[in-house]
Amino acid sequence: xxxxxxxxxxxxxxxxxxxxxxxxxxxxxxxxxxxxxxxxxxxxxxxxxxxxxxxxxxxxxxxxxxxxxxxxxxxxxxxxxxxxxxxxxxxxxxxxxxxxxxxxxxxxxxxxxxxxxxxxxxxxxxxxxxxxxxxxxxxxxxxxxxxxxxxxxxxxxxxxxxxxxxxxxxxxxxxxxxxxxxxxxxxxxxxxxxxxxxxxxxxxxxxxxxxxxxxxxxxxxxxxxxxxxxxxxxxxxxxxxxxxxxxxxxxxxxxxxxxxxxxxxxxxxxxxxxxxxxxxxxxxxxxxxxxxxxxxxxxxxxxxxxxxxxxxxxxxxxxxxxxxxxxxxxxxxxxxxxxxxxxxxxxxxxxxxxxxxxxxxxxxxxxxxxxxxxxxxxxxxxxxxxxxx
Numbered sequence: 001x002x003x004x005x006x007x008x009x010x011x012x013x014x015x016x017x018x019x020x021x022x023x024x025x026x027x028x029x030x031x032x033x034x035x036x037x038x039x040x041x042x043x044x045x046x047x048x049x050x051x052x053x054x055x056x057x058x059x060x061x062x063x064x065x066x067x068x069x070x071x072x073x074x075x076x077x078x079x080x081x082x083x084x085x086x087x088x089x090x091x092x093x094x095x096x097x098x099x100x101x102x103x104x105x106x107x108x109x110x111x112x113x114x115x116x117x118x119x120x121x122x123x124x125x126x127x128x129x130x131x132x133x134x135x136x137x138x139x140x141x142x143x144x145x146x147x148x149x150x151x152x153x154x155x156x157x158x159x160x161x162x163x164x165x166x167x168x169x170x171x172x173x174x175x176x177x178x179x180x181x182x183x184x185x186x187x188x189x190x191x192x193x194x195x196x197x198x199x200x201x202x203x204x205x206x207x208x209x210x211x212x213x214x215x216x217x218x219x220x221x222x223x224x225x226x227x228x229x230x231x232x233x234x235x236x237x238x239x240x241x242x243x244x245x246x247x248x249x250x251x252x253x254x255x256x257x258x259x260x261x262x263x264x265x266x267x268x269x270x271x272x273x274x275x276x277x278x279x280x281x282x283x284x285x286x287x288x289x290x291x292x293x294x295x296x297x298x299x300x301x302x303x304x305x306x307x308x309x310x311x312x313x314x315x316x317x318x319x320x321x322x323x324x325x326x327x328x329x330x331x332x333x334x335x336x337x338x339x340x341x342x343x344x345x346x347x348x349x350x351x352x353x354x355x356x357x358x359x360x361x362x363x364x365x366x367x368x369x370x371x372x373x374x375x376x377x378x379x380x381x382x383x384x385x386x387x388x389x
Contacts, residue, residue: 089114123161137196137205143236144194150226152187179375206323221388231311249290250340269320321389328371
């Protein structure tokens with residue numbers, strides 16, 4: 001007797017359907033329930049960790065490209081703008097409550113470490129600052145010029161000062177340094193070490209220095225405050241004190257004799273002259289002018305200040321940010337000193353303006369010749385000029 005075996009068919013277990021999505025970054029397929037939704041996109045966990053960050057301040061998540069901080073201090077743009085800045089030296093992120101400044105008017109801040117490292121590097125010195133002079137130029141020359149150029153209306157700003165110093169200094173402050181000046185509203189005074197005329201003309205980059213100052217918004221001629229003062233060493237005339245005085249008396253005589261011409265040359269107004277560079281008054285004998293100067297109550301606020309023990313200071317000139325005008329002014333001072341040194345009292349008393357001008361060597365003083373033509377001071381020759389800055 002045969003027995004029939006029944007076959008039971010078991011239906012296969014249905015495979016659940018897993019919904020997947022593509023990662024926005026790597027494009028790999030991932031289960032939707034494992035994907036992370038961010039900024040309207042699906043991301044796998046690796047891409048989410050690698051391509052986004054959490055703001056340290058507010059805790060919000062954002063794309064790495066929008067990180068306004070850095071790897072150590074990730075920040076959204078809003079939190080950075082409201083509460084943080086960067087160290088001017090090392091560029092690290094600093095909270096606004098932890099920023100240090102070199103001076104009250106410095107717009108650039110430092111972290112504690114960089115502030116400690118730079119606190120002795122304030123680039124704008126007090127008005128009374130006088131470093132040991134560094135003499136520049138051919139040591140065989142014995143006439144040196146120190147320039148004080150006042151610039152205003154661009155800020156008493158330590159970083160601006162640093163920028164200007166870097167233009168013309170090989171080592172910090174070896175050619176120029178910068179000081180505060182109470183007569184200025186919002187600027188400072190650029191001071192050179194003693195230099196020969198040749199060094200000023202060919203080795204100190206007045207062109208780049210003045211152009212950079214203009215780019216920063218500074219003015220000099222176009223202010224009521226700024227002057228261009230030029231110091232000349234007394235020993236340029238001789239080491240003998242009596243002969244020095246004789247030469248200086250002739251310098252004063254030239255300035256007083258040709259006052260109207262030099263006033264036009266200076267670009268000063270009469271009111272500026274009365275305030276900053278008073279004249280002594282003309283006398284026919286140079287020694288009489290020097291005697292008046294020594295007894296003067298004007299002190300250093302005179303056209304030629306003789307109160308310093310080692311220099312005489314020409315203060316008659318208005319400030320400028322035109323390099324050619326600075327060089328022309330230095331050449332004029334050099335020429336005045338040459339005439340005062342070379343002429344005796346008798347000959348200098350006979351000197352006319354035409355005689356004075358005709359003695360200028362065009363090869364030695366090209367900027368001076370051009371400037372005098374611009375100012376209509378060169379034997380009636382006139383050329384077009386641009387206004388000083």
